[in-house]
């Protein structure tokens with residue numbers, strides 16, 4: 001099904017008598033496999049409002065991310081949360097849509113300094129599982145009128161409703177950027193170096209550790225970037241002499257980090273863990289992965305392990321959550337893709353899904 | 369503004385309730401003498417008052433859980449309270465409710481500079497969170513003007529903002545985890561020192577839920593390293609339109625100041641009379657502050673000044689020192705006090721799209737003339753969050769009602785131009801009955817469904833946020 005309007009979508013959901021699989025661009029085949037008729041949001045597309053002077057953009061959910069980024073780029077602005085393009089890691093095809101980014105709350109390295117889509121979404125419209133069209137939030141930057149269902153929809157993987165329209169806060173793109181790369185650190189010292197940098201006043205907007213080395217990004221006006229690079233170099237002298245990547249190379253590097261490119265080529269399952277940064281080195285040791293990439297100063301661990309590995313079993317009781325991002329269908333049905341929740345939280349989640357999707361027809365089973 | 373009739377059954381079981389509460393709390397943590405419950409009869413929306421049935425001051429999550437379990441069992445409504453500085457009546461009791469205050473829960477549980485988090489009990493005041501990490505040169509970013517008094521509990525419940533949220537975001541963007549006690553006493557841990565939720569973003573909906581989903585007893589907050597320095601520039605214009613255009617041009621130029629504050633003529637005049645900050649006599653005034661090293665600040669201020677010059681400012685005053693910065697901020701910081709010197713005032717909090725600023729200010733001026741009540745505007749211009757201060761005389765019969773009607777008209781105007789009723793103060797009782805102007809029934813229904821899940825009996829702060837007729841069926845059940 002491919003509705004051409006919100007009303008048509010609402011009608012389809014109301015009329016549905018079996019499960020529905022909600023799909024934007026189809027590039028993020030994540031979660032337990034879902035059986036059901038596909039509902040595609042591609043017909044609900046287009047930017048409906050863009051005010052650069054107010055840093056706001058409103059677009060329909062099926063709008064390609066690339067279209068939005070091009071429009072923002074022309075005004076020297078951007079989606080600051082730097083959404084990952086999952087096609088690289090998952091080998092999927094199609095065009096990522098705004099609705100997909102929002103429903104999966106997809107961010108990138110800059111998550112650590114500016115936030116995730118949840119922090120930039122100002123308002124949503126969606127069709128819930130009963131076919132009701134609901135609106136929440138708006139298009140202004142500060143809004144505490146009623147409950148924040150916008151955040152609830154962000155990262156809900158289509159289980160509470162099908163997003164139809166999203167308003168976003170956007171930010172100016174900086175004049176330039178640079179990256180310090182420190183070679184040869186082990187996870188423990190790398191996390192220490194990244195913590196030191198992130199705890200400095202120099203506004204580090206990316207802190208990752210992978211094949212390239214330990215990478216620290218600064219952004220801003222030309223003179224600012226020069227100043228911050230020098231200050232960070234001095235601050236981190238104990239960790240070794242960094243190489244400095246100028247704007248073009250720096251941009252390319254962070255694109256690769258955002259898309260987890262270095263874990264993409266070799267076979268194996270890929271897990272994504274959000275953890276307390278200082279616990280990352282210990283967890284990395286415990287998980288015995290074939291390859292890891294640390295982002296968010298250590299707070300995000302990407303790990304590649306042999307197919308079918310239950311990574312959580314190796315990390316008994318860690319604080320945080322692990323998601324199985326890339327694996328075969330069999331593994332995804334067998335292992336919980338999303339972190340199992342403690343009973344009282346699970347009860348709240350189940351209660352909310354029951355309210356917003358009383359018939360249980362929206363992406364049933366996707367969350368495991 | 370109306371509150372529901374108190375439930376006679378609940379009033380009648382007061383002795384039994386108090387006895388049960390004393391079984392789980394120390395003697396001095398249960399306050400039931402009428403002369404003492406009066407201390408909890410209102411928050412900062414002082415026009416409305418009502419002493420509660422009793423008040424409790426638990427000291428731990430366990431005690432909070434015990435209290436809630438008892439109230440749940442006996443069917444007694446509970447109104448959570450932080451420091452009582454809500455401007456929306458969020459902490460206003462009803463005669464049949466128990467006030468649950470977290471004022472005794474002020475401990476710092478953990479500070480971790482490497483992971484950049486602090487965990488506190490939520491009765492701790494906003495400013496003392498920053499105080500706890502100052503020795504490490506860190507701070508907690510959301511800074512409501514009430515920060516000396518207001519508690520993290522209230523900040524979370526209202527999703528409070530502050531002068532610096534243009535750059536750092538509001539409470540919800542700086543909150544990483546909570547311990548929440550549900551009305552039936554269940555203790556839930558959500559989030560922590562890691563980022564984002566593994567499943568549904570429950571934290572996102574708890575923040576800003578005005579004490580209606582659970583009592584938050586502990587919170588993990590993001591802390592940041594202090595910037596090297598900060599300095600403002602003051603810019604005066606002879607029209608609101610031009611000032612509005614200047615704000616928009618600064619933002620478009622790729623500069624992200626930490627604050628852009630706006631004051632209009634009535635407000636400038638009042639503060640000049642009161643604080644003598646040496647502000648220019650003009651229609652509109654902007655205070656734009658940037659952060660960084662001295663050189664970074666110079667550079668950004670130069671860019672801002674160049675943009676401002678294109679708009680023919682009547683005054684341009686760049687701060688070169690801490691004293692000059694303090695002088696520039698002096699007037700802005702005394703604005704509320706200054707308006708208070710003139711008369712009683714009501715502080716509104718609507719948000720509008722920044723582009724609508726000139727139109728909205730003009731309409732407010734026209735309405736001010738129609739109602740015969742003065743109004744001054746001081747607000748966070750970068751994000752369109754307005755704070756019109758309507759002057760009235762509380763001792764003059766009918767003036768409060770007139771002021772409320774004027775306020776409602778301004779908020780409706782905010783919604784009409786694409787904005788909202790409240791940007792940071794919350795709905796509480798104050799804007800409760802206006803909710804239907806912003807949301808359709810189906811939208812409110814979706815929000816209330818969330819409360820149905822967290823608090824099926826609707827015992828937590830039940831008469832707030834949703835218009836009484838809209839929530840009636842649920843509250844009765």
Ligand SMILES: Cc1cc2nc3c(=O)[nH]c(=O)nc-3n(C[C@H](O)[C@H](O)[C@H](O)COP(=O)(O)OP(=O)(O)OC[C@H]3O[C@@H](n4cnc5c(N)ncnc54)[C@H](O)[C@@H]3O)c2cc1C
Pocket residue numbers: 411412447448449450451452453454455457458459470490511512513514517518519520521522523524525526527528529530531578579580582583584585792793794829
């Ligand atoms: C002079 C002045 C200036 C102000 N400036 C600002 C400003 O700049 N920005 C801004 O955003 N606000 C501002 N405010 C409003 C107010 O300070 C904030 O809303 C603040 O967050 C309220 O905190 P509190 O601890 O006083 O909460 P209270 O007033 O006690 O309660 C507020 C709400 O929180 C709920 N609540 C309290 N504790 C809990 C808990 N433990 N669990 C769940 N719910 C709870 C209450 O039920 C109520 O609904 C200002 C107020 C004043 C008086």
